[in-house]
Amino acid sequence: MTIDAFHGFTLAILLLFVGKGLVARWSILRRYSIPEALVGGLACAFVVFILHYGMGITLSFDLEARNALLLYFFAGIGLSTDARTLRHGGRPLLILSGVAVGFMMLQNLVGMEMARAFGLDPRTGLMVGSVSLTGGVGTTLAWSDHFVQTLGIAQAQELGLAANMIGLIAACTIGGPIASLLMHRHRLQASGDSALEIGTLHSDEQHAQLDYYGVLLALLWLNFALMLGYGINALVAYPPVTLPDFVG
Incomplete structure (x- = not known):
């Protein structure tokens, strides 16, 4: 049974409300x-x-809408980000960035050694390393063709997407409890009554009042960002560099 892109998109919205409930x-x-x-x-x-496994019915999803929605998602993040806030990070931000780069290298080394242990091409391990775990879905999709067509590694996309989903689930189910434990142990609390800048408020949510002009204006800015991004991607496509479309 195949679920087309429109119904898959509708199902995704429904599942978000299910998760919220x-x-x-x-x-x-x-x-x-x-x-x-x-x-x-x-x-x-x-x-x-x-x-x-219970009824012998295999569902497959047409993911045509996914690529476009992924671009809108990252364009929305870009439009809501102020690069000037990086200046306030200071030394802790530099330390965090260094740790992140170190773990990216560790992900690739561990992935390559695991692939070698299973008798696979060591480069296969990159798809379960920083490509999928740090880069995410967009980076995995961007590199999949290179791994399959140039390096001759079959099933690279499926392997990378599987690793990405496992990484997402692990990050959410492990990161939250660890953060909660550390906050409780060190008695950390949010400073003042400032609202969350990243994340979702689970109670007393403030809903912005938008009319249809506001919605259309938001879509217009997003589309402008995507159009500019397409131009940036076309410029950087000439050198031997593979970047996800959402980077532009």
Whole structure:
């Protein structure tokens, strides 16, 4: 059974509301900051699992809408980001960046050694390293063709996407409890009454009042960002550099 792009997009919206409802109902999910999207996605994966192994029904999804929505997602992040805030990071930001780069290298080394241990091309391990775990879905898709067509590594995309999803689930289910534990141990609290800059408020949410002009203006700015991004991607496509479309 194949679910086309339109129905898949509609299902994704529904699953987000399912995740939002479950997070609102179960306090343990809020306590450990488990994202609503992850909860809804796991609910969908559980249903697909039951249908496949319990009833012999295999679901496949047309992911045509995914690529466009991925660009809108990152364009929205870019439009809501102020590069001047990087100046306030100071020394802690530099330390965090250094640690992140070190872990990216560690991901690739561990991935290559695991691939070698299983008798595979060591370069296969890069798809379960920083390409998927740090780069995410967009980077995995951008590099998949190079791995399959140039390096001759079959199933590179499936391997990278699987690693990416496992990484997302692990980050959400492990990171939240660890952060909660560290905050409790060191008695850390948010300073003042400032609202969250990143994340989702689970209670007393402030909803922006938008008319249709505001919605259309937001879409217009997003489309301008995407159009400019396409031009940037065309300029950097000439050197031997492979970048995801969402970077531009």
